[in-house]
Amino acid sequence: MRYVKLGGNGPEVSIVCLGTMTWGEQNTEEEAWEQLDYALAHGVNFIDTAELYPVPPRPETCGRTEEMIGRWLQARGCRDKVVLATKVMGGSKDGRTFVPANRTVPPAADAPSPRLEPAQIVAAVAGSLRRLQTDYVDLLQLHWPDRWAPCFGKNQFRIEEHYDPVPFEEQVAAVGQLIKEGKVRHWGLSNETTFGVCKMCEVAAKLGVPPPVSIQNDFSLLDRRFEGHLAEACAPFNCNLGLLPYGPLAGGTLTDKYHSGGEAGPNARHVKFPGFQPRYHSERSLAAAAKYYELAQSKGLSLAQLALAWCKSRWYVASTIIGATTMEQLKEDIEAFENVELDEETLAAIDAIHLQIRNPNVMD
Numbered sequence: 001m002r003y004v005k006l007g008g009n010g011p012e013v014s015i016v017c018l019g020t021m022t023w024g025e026q027n028t029e030e031e032a033w034e035q036l037d038y039a040l041a042h043g044v045n046f047i048d049t050a051e052l053y054p055v056p057p058r059p060e061t062c063g064r065t066e067e068m069i070g071r072w073l074q075a076r077g078c079r080d081k082v083v084l085a086t087k088v089m090g091g092s093k094d095g096r097t098f099v100p101a102n103r104t105v106p107p108a109a110d111a112p113s114p115r116l117e118p119a120q121i122v123a124a125v126a127g128s129l130r131r132l133q134t135d136y137v138d139l140l141q142l143h144w145p146d147r148w149a150p151c152f153g154k155n156q157f158r159i160e161e162h163y164d165p166v167p168f169e170e171q172v173a174a175v176g177q178l179i180k181e182g183k184v185r186h187w188g189l190s191n192e193t194t195f196g197v198c199k200m201c202e203v204a205a206k207l208g209v210p211p212p213v214s215i216q217n218d219f220s221l222l223d224r225r226f227e228g229h230l231a232e233a234c235a236p237f238n239c240n241l242g243l244l245p246y247g248p249l250a251g252g253t254l255t256d257k258y259h260s261g262g263e264a265g266p267n268a269r270h271v272k273f274p275g276f277q278p279r280y281h282s283e284r285s286l287a288a289a290a291k292y293y294e295l296a297q298s299k300g301l302s303l304a305q306l307a308l309a310w311c312k313s314r315w316y317v318a319s320t321i322i323g324a325t326t327m328e329q330l331k332e333d334i335e336a337f338e339n340v341e342l343d344e345e346t347l348a349a350i351d352a353i354h355l356q357i358r359n360p361n362v363m364d
Contacts, residue, residue, distance in 0.1 A: 001043025006242045007213025011083045014047040019323035024064030025054035027210025050087035059098035070133035081200035087123035091146030103127030113125045116146035118174035140184040144191035151191035153279030153363040168203045183284030183362035188214035194229040201239045219245035223361040250280040256309040259293040284360035291353045
């Protein structure tokens with residue numbers, strides 16, 4: 001396992017990050033612990049979660065994933081061996097008040113609509129620390145912007161959707177205070193745009209707050225938009241943020257189970273939740289994935305190995321977030337980072353397919 005440093009002053013993390021968003025919905029706690037034990041034994045020291053998880057989010061399960069991780073950390077006594085990342089929910093107008101309600105025990109009866117207000121950021125961290133059974137998180141990420149921004153498969157900025165955000169200064173100051181108090185060691189962004197990255201870094205410098213060290217965005221063979229303006233903004237000589245790709249397998253679309261007679265079982269995400277994250281399983285996405293599947297087969301690789309090894313090959317990728325619902329999937333994913341290197345011919349063939357069907361995950 002290789003390790004990299006996030007940003008200029010961030011933690012040293014494995015190039016594989018264990019994602020957890022299925023735990024408590026598609027995976028039991030016993031399965032979650034098995035994944036954690038296996039990943040740690042294979043050098044994976046980076047765990048990513050969120051106060052919102054598991055997904056699809058709902059009041060009955062909100063916070064369950066962090067609770068599972070917290071019990072594992074206590075049982076194994078290994079808090080000092082892992083880099084623990086979580087997220088505070090971004091600004092939302094969709095009424096999911098059950099997320100801020102879950103920050104206290106008992107849950108608040110009159111919780112506000114989630115926004116990245118200072119008081120809400122502080123409360124979110126308090127809730128996460130309680131569930132994770134720790135007194136600090138290594139990486140706190142703002143799950144998505146507190147303003148309308150094109151993310152989750154959207155590409156066009158729609159000015160009519162814009163609403164007044166919590167000022168950047170207030171968001172950054174709140175994170176800075178948590179860092180001073182030792183509750184947060186580093187911070188990062190998620191589902192952010194080039195404008196947001198530059199603005200957050202500018203404000204952090206103005207306020208004397210350590211800059212963000214990472215950005216967690218949707219990124220895969222089916223969505224390569226990061227390699228444009230965002231890659232420049234996040235380059236080491238500019239804002240210096242490491243990319244943590246999520247969705248590198250497009251929810252399973254970039255695996256063998258949906259191609260050439262493969263079988264997706266009833267617990268597969270696109271089978272169990274067909275209306276969740278439809279961008280990953282659209283007609284265009286499936287058509288592009290079929291071409292990548294043929295390429296992988298010609299190289300003696302599984303489609304998942306091709307997709308993950310490609311992420312690993314990108315200079316701006318720090319650590320790729322993997323997710324698995326079975327141990328077989330987890331082992332295949334980790335092996336792609338340990339044993340698979342793509343040659344120039346394969347990388348050129350990937351680029352040729354990309355030019356035929358560019359970013360099919362994009363819905364507009």
